[in-house]
Amino acid sequence: MIRVVVAEDQAAVRAALVLILRSDPGLEVVGEAADGEQAVRLALELRPDVVLMDVQMPRMDGVAATRQVVEAGAGQVLMLTTFDLDEYVYGALRAGAAGFLLKDLEADALIEGVHTVARGDGILAPSVTRRLIGTFARPGRPDQPKAREAVEALTPREREVLACLGGGLSNGEIAERLEMAEATTKTHVSRILAKLELRSRVQAAILAQDLGLVAR
Amino acid sequence: MIRVVVAEDQAAVRAALVLILRSDPGLEVVGEAADGEQAVRLALELRPDVVLMDVQMPRMDGVAATRQVVEAGAGQVLMLTTFDLDEYVYGALRAGAAGFLLKDLEADALIEGVHTVARGDGILAPSVTRRLIGTFARPGRPDQPKAREAVEALTPREREVLACLGGGLSNGEIAERLEMAEATTKTHVSRILAKLELRSRVQAAILAQDLGLVAR
DNA sequence: AGGGGGCTACATCGAAGGATGCACCGCCGG
DNA sequence: CCGGCGGTGCATCCTTCGATGTAGCCCCCT
Numbered sequence: 196m197i198r199v200v201v202a203e204d205q206a207a208v209r210a211a212l213v214l215i216l217r218s219d220p221g222l223e224v225v226g227e228a229a230d231g232e233q234a235v236r237l238a239l240e241l242r243p244d245v246v247l248m249d250v251q252m253p254r255m256d257g258v259a260a261t262r263q264v265v266e267a268g269a270g271q272v273l274m275l276t277t278f279d280l281d282e283y284v285y286g287a288l289r290a291g292a293a294g295f296l297l298k299d300l301e302a303d304a305l306i307e308g309v310h311t312v313a314r315g316d317g318i319l320a321p322s323v324t325r326r327l328i329g330t331f332a333r334p335g336r337p338d339q340p341k342a343r344e345a346v347e348a349l350t351p352r353e354r355e356v357l358a359c360l361g362g363g364l365s366n367g368e369i370a371e372r373l374e375m376a377e378a379t380t381k382t383h384v385s386r387i388l389a390k391l392e393l394r395s396r397v398q399a400a401i402l403a404q405d406l407g408l409v410a411r
Numbered sequence: 412m413i414r415v416v417v418a419e420d421q422a423a424v425r426a427a428l429v430l431i432l433r434s435d436p437g438l439e440v441v442g443e444a445a446d447g448e449q450a451v452r453l454a455l456e457l458r459p460d461v462v463l464m465d466v467q468m469p470r471m472d473g474v475a476a477t478r479q480v481v482e483a484g485a486g487q488v489l490m491l492t493t494f495d496l497d498e499y500v501y502g503a504l505r506a507g508a509a510g511f512l513l514k515d516l517e518a519d520a521l522i523e524g525v526h527t528v529a530r531g532d533g534i535l536a537p538s539v540t541r542r543l544i545g546t547f548a549r550p551g552r553p554d555q556p557k558a559r560e561a562v563e564a565l566t567p568r569e570r571e572v573l574a575c576l577g578g579g580l581s582n583g584e585i586a587e588r589l590e591m592a593e594a595t596t597k598t599h600v601s602r603i604l605a606k607l608e609l610r611s612r613v614q615a616a617i618l619a620q621d622l623g624l625v626a627r
Numbered sequence: 628a629g630g631g632g633g634c635t636a637c638a639t640c641g642a643a644g645g646a647t648g649c650a651c652c653g654c655c656g657g
Numbered sequence: 658c659c660g661g662c663g664g665t666g667c668a669t670c671c672t673t674c675g676a677t678g679t680a681g682c683c684c685c686c687t
Contacts, residue, residue, distance in 0.1 A: 325531065328543075397581075400613045
């Protein structure tokens with residue numbers, strides 16, 4: 196049984212959502228919230244599998260609430276909105292939402308979405324998917340499987356250093372974090388630059404970023 | 412009526428796909444290809460609405476074929492694969508694919524996918540969606556409206572320099588491109604670092620990347 | 628055992644980066 | 658008119674970076 200908390204400020208819409216969810220015997224609505232703060236409180240208390248969260252809510256917006264729920268590991272968050280504005284989508288995804296659907300969806304699409312995020316997958320409204328793909332594939336991030344391969348060819352230690360470069364760290368900071376002499380860090384950086392055919396740590400950092408290699 | 416070309420090297424699988432597609436009265440399979448080259452030729456000739464493309468194919472792989480089809484504007488490409496390996500997914504999406512599905516899907520999911528990409532939206536297998544979201548929302552890309560504001564506060568010249576930093580250029584290269592002395596470039600870089608509260612050009616480059624400020 | 632070869636490590640030194648002080652110019656308000 | 662101010666530009670000085678040479682180490686190989 197998948198346990199769901201519904202967070203939505205408009206009572207009528209919330210009621211409709213609950214009704215839809217209840218129509219699936221595999222879902223159980225364990226709580227309802229009318230604002231973001233309440234949503235977070237409920238999620239922390241009830242530890243549901245999924246929180247269905249509206250973007251716009253009083254007291255704390257859905258994105259901020261999502262961040263808190265995700266950080267606490269208190270369930271997967273599936274966001275809902277009326278308009279698929281970029282700010283909402285990106286904000287929500289960065290906040291850790293597992294999915295993003297528009298309110299114009301069919302009942303069974305919603306139910307399927309809840310099941311999808313409950314098992315750890317992601318789901319997006321088709322129009323959002325298209326834009327996300329576009330953003331991801333935007334020029335200026337020339338994927339190069341080549342780059343990925345080249346990075347695979349690095350030694351483990353070198354990859355660690357590369358990740359630090361991706362985090363914007365200096366040689367000294369890298370040395371401290373990885374517990375080696377600064378001189379050693381330099382060796383690794385040099386090797387990385389040579390292997391990846393780059394001319395400076397800046398380019399290495401950019402490449403690391405593109406590949407998601409970022410030490411924090 | 413949505414016109415579809417099916418590109419898949421294994422005859423049995425291709426036959427199955429065609430059968431599934433034909434079961435929907437809104438779809439018409441106008442061509443079949445057994446390798447990438449043939450797929451591109453067919454697409455250019457028939458200008459279908461959608462090309463259903465396998466990733467692994469002889470003579471030209473699906474990613475390369477996708478790139479050509481997309482560049483020619485010869486239809487939306489929906490990619491299919493057995494395994495959702497990163498290389499495939501990222502490569503396909505950057506090549507311009509409108510969607511990416513796994514072969515373990517249900518017949519109606521495939522049909523729905525074709526309709527979705529035909530109307531210009533995107534579609535991804537749920538597991539792929541999750542990873543794409545993760546990549547997109549990965550730490551190190553804190554979309555920070557703050558950062559954007561701060562960058563707005565830079566002078567025009569400084570923004571130009573920042574864009575060059577985002578491109579991974581050295582001071583010397585920046586000086587050449589913007590036609591100023593290297594010493595001047597350094598001044599601007601210093602000012603940028605101060606204003607954005609960064610400690611090195613590497614961090615500035617990463618920030619510029621996140622904001623899409625990239626000189627090429 | 629002996630001998631590569633790859634990984635990690637460190638020191639040295641010339642090159643690039645970054646902070647700082649200062650000059651010039653155009654603009655605005657007094 | 659002129660004094661201030663923000664943007665731009667350059668030179669100086671110290672720091673950090675990056676290339677290079679070398680060494681210990683471990684593992685594999687024959």
